[in-house]
Amino acid sequence: MDFKEIKELIKVFDKSELNKLKIKEGDFEISMGKGFDGTVEMAPVAQAVQAAPAAIPSISAPTETSCTTEKGNQTCSDTINSPMVGTFYTAPSPNTPAFVKAGDTVKKGQTLCILEAMKIMNEVEAECDCRILEVLVNDADPVEYDMPLFAIEKL
Numbered sequence: 001m002d003f004k005e006i007k008e009l010i011k012v013f014d015k016s017e018l019n020k021l022k023i024k025e026g027d028f029e030i031s032m033g034k035g036f037d038g039t040v041e042m043a044p045v046a047q048a049v050q051a052a053p054a055a056i057p058s059i060s061a062p063t064e065t066s067c068t069t070e071k072g073n074q075t076c077s078d079t080i081n082s083p084m085v086g087t088f089y090t091a092p093s094p095n096t097p098a099f100v101k102a103g104d105t106v107k108k109g110q111t112l113c114i115l116e117a118m119k120i121m122n123e124v125e126a127e128c129d130c131r132i133l134e135v136l137v138n139d140a141d142p143v144e145y146d147m148p149l150f151a152i153e154k155l
Helices: 003-015
Strands: 020-025 028-034 040-042 058-060 063-070 073-081 086-089 111-117 120-125 130-135 148-154
Antiparallel strands (some): 073 148
């Protein structure tokens, strides 16, 4: 990451609803957190900023469960929510198949999608073994923080 990318990342982070952000690329690592007054705090960087090959950071998406009762039957629907604001991509490139589709069974740590924020591609990984019931977002659509991306059934 070069200085310009870090500066832009700080601006977007400051305007976002995220409270903490940590990015690690090889030997380069940056952590940011917002205090209660809304200011941005940065942890010291392990090494001086230098041009490093772009790696795709991975993010474990939060899961959420909501249950409803209909005529005595309780149904639970789990969702995997967006860990950040960005653009949702189902595949690593337009000419490749989607990471997952409805009906697929995935293992913990398996890549589900990519979220692009500030030209940085972030892989979203499954937090648990599950079955994808439905992909709730269309490819290349913008997503908000904590927006449901996938309806899942935990295994």
